[in-house]
Structure formats: C-alpha cells, structure tokens
Amino acid sequence: MSGRVRSWHGAPSKPRFTPPPGAVDAHCHVFGPADRFPFSPKAKYHPDDAGPDKLFALRDHLGFARNVVVQASCHGTDNAATLNAIAASGGKARGVAVVDPAIADNELESLHAGGIRAVRFNFLKRLVDDAPKDRFLDVARRVAPLGWHVVIYFEADILEELRPFLDAIPTPIVIDHMGRPDVSQGPDGPDMRAFRALLASRDDIWFKPTCPDRLSAEPPPWDDFAEAVRPLVEDFADRVIWGTDWPHPNMESNIPDDGLLVDMIPRIAPTAELQRKLLVDNPMRLYWPDENR
Ligand code: 0GY
Numbered sequence: 641m642s643g644r645v646r647s648w649h650g651a652p653s654k655p656r657f658t659p660p661p662g663a664v665d666a667h668c669h670v671f672g673p674a675d676r677f678p679f680s681p682k683a684k685y686h687p688d689d690a691g692p693d694k695l696f697a698l699r700d701h702l703g704f705a706r707n708v709v710v711q712a713s714c715h716g717t718d719n720a721a722t723l724n725a726i727a728a729s730g731g732k733a734r735g736v737a738v739v740d741p742a743i744a745d746n747e748l749e750s751l752h753a754g755g756i757r758a759v760r761f762n763f764l765k766r767l768v769d770d771a772p773k774d775r776f777l778d779v780a781r782r783v784a785p786l787g788w789h790v791v792i793y794f795e796a797d798i799l800e801e802l803r804p805f806l807d808a809i810p811t812p813i814v815i816d817h818m819g820r821p822d823v824s825q826g827p828d829g830p831d832m833r834a835f836r837a838l839l840a841s842r843d844d845i846w847f848k849p850t851c852p853d854r855l856s857a858e859p860p861p862w863d864d865f866a867e868a869v870r871p872l873v874e875d876f877a878d879r880v881i882w883g884t885d886w887p888h889p890n891m892e893s894n895i896p897d898d899g900l901l902v903d904m905i906p907r908i909a910p911t912a913e914l915q916r917k918l919l920v921d922n923p924m925r926l927y928w929p930d931e932n933r
Contacts (some may be wrong), residue, residue: 644674644687647888648694655902668708677826682712695886706733719737726754739757739882749786789846799835821868835872846926848882852865861907865904870907
C-alpha cells in the first residue's frame with residue numbers, strides 16, 4: 641500500500657517520572673503488521689506497521705508492566721491485529737474490540753477468550769462512516785453478561801446530544817480522552833463543566849485523562865492541559881485510567897514524545913496514592929478483575 645505514514649516518535653525520551661510497579665498503559669493501539677492483518681477497506685488513514693514487538697519495547701522503555709490494546713479504526717471490525725498483540729503479550733495485555741453490531745454471541749465469547757474486556761463505540765466522523773446508536777445499545781446489552789464495559793470516543797460538541805444514549809447504556813462506560821474538551825477554557829470552562837455534569841450523573845462512568853498532545857492549545861509541556869485536568873483526576877480518582885495513545889493515530893504532523901506524555905502523569909495525579917489508582921488499581925479493576933490483588 642502506498643502513502644503509509646508513521647505517527648510515533650522514533651526515539652522517545654526516558655521519562656523522569658517512574659510509574660509504580662504494575663502500571664498499565666490502558667490506551668494504546670497496534671497497526672498491523674499489514675501483511676498479516678490488512679487495514680479495513682473503510683480505513684480513513686493508513687499508518688506504517690506498529691506491531692506488538694514495538695509496543696512491548698515501548699512499554700518496557702517507559703516503565704510500564706501491562707497494556708490495554710484498543711482496536712484502532714483503521715482495522716475496522718476485524719480485531720485480529722488486536723487479538724494477535726494480546727496473545728503475544730504473555731498475559732500482560734487485554735483489549736477493547738470494535739464489532740459489527742450483527743456479531744453473534746459466540747463470537748463475542750471468542751473475543752472474551754482472546755482477552756477482550758470491552759467494546760468501543762466511536763462517534764468521530766473523520767474516523768468512521770456511521771455510529772448507529774440503537775445498534776450500539778443492543779451491543780451494550782449483549783456484552784453486559786460477559787462483564788464487559790463500553791468505551792466511547794466522542795468530541796465535546798456532541799456530548800449533550802449523546803446524553804440519552806449514554807444514560808441508556810447498561811454497563812460501565814469509559815470515555816476516551818474525556819470527550820475531547822477544550823482544555824484552554826480552563827478547569828471551570830464550559831466543556832469541563834459539561835463533562836463533570838456527565839460524571840455526576842452516574843457513578844460508573846470512567847474516563848481517560850489522556851492526550852495532551854491532541855487537546856492542548858500549547859506545545860509541550862502542555863500547561864493548559866495540566867491545569868484543566870488535575871482537578872478532575874483529584875475529584876474522580878477512583879474512575880480514571882491512563883494511556884499513551886501510542887502509536888498516536890493521525891498525529892504524523894505533530895508526533896508526541898512518549899517520555900514527555902508520561903511526565904504529565906505527576907502533574908495531573910500529584911500524589912503517590914493518585915498515581916497508584918490511575919495506573920494500577922483502577923485499570924486492574926476494569927481489565928483484570930479476575931486477578932486477586
Ligand atoms: C485515539 C484517537 C484517534 C484515533 C483512533 O481508532 C482510531 O483510529 O482512536 C484519533 O484520530 O483521534 O484515541 O487513538
């Protein structure tokens with residue numbers, strides 16, 4: 641395939657922050673390798689290969705112990721690349737699938753056996769052709785007996801429109817990148833207020849305080865992000881999980897240094913207790929509830 645692009649840093653720095661033992665990178669992806677796992681015909685971008693070997697090397701470089709691999713939109717509803725990464729991890733990765741709503745129950749069970757613990761609903765028009773709420777709700781009802789949750793990706797301008805859909809979801813919900821608020825508005829800006837109202841509406845909505853590289857209006861070290869997001873992490877400390885977002889889909893013109901992303905952690909979670917919740921306790925509860933800790 642021609643025109644494939646690299647979206648990740650070739651030599652990320654070593655972070656100054658040391659994650660606690662057992663830390664989970666709970667939002668990352670794999671791309672291919674495309675000769676074994678071709679992209680979807682509907683893919684909106686065609687990245688260079690970023691397979692499990694690279695992902696696990698980065699995990700070790702950054703001081704993490706586990707990964708949650710989120711199916712990227714370029715692979716559509718064929719989760720083979722994600723399952724391959726989980727299988728290659730020796731139990732150190734679990735995953736979030738994207739499924740065709742017509743998927744059979746026994747296929748959901750196979751995904752569970754392969755380490756999938758959630759399904760993702762993506763509402764970004766630049767990434768997917770359609771996001772059928774009724775059919776997504778049906779999927780949410782069908783994955784609930786497996787103990788899964790749903791992961792939802794949307795942008796702040798559709799939060800209010802999505803509220804009835806979100807209210808109807810019967811499983812816990814994890815929101816990618818806090819629903820992409822405008823962090824330059826500050827911690828009390830309209831986007832953060834709307835997101836707090838959502839979190840207050842249910843006690844089983846979790847979120848990822850992630851992607852300063854996508855959300856900040858500033859260059860690193862992304863001070864506007866740190867200022868807007870820290871109060872949210874402090875106030876909802878039992879419902880946050882964190883991830884690098886490696887290999888940073890669609891960031892090829894603004895590739896973040898993963899070491900600097902890790903160094904954001906102590907700025908949004910300033911105490912050892914908050915860091916342990918964000919990086920270990922919370923993601924383990926969601927993705928490895930079977931491990932007695
Ligand atoms: C992210 C963000 C993006 C892409 C995807 O599945 C995807 O392709 O999630 C994006 O382009 O904003 O979380 O990886």
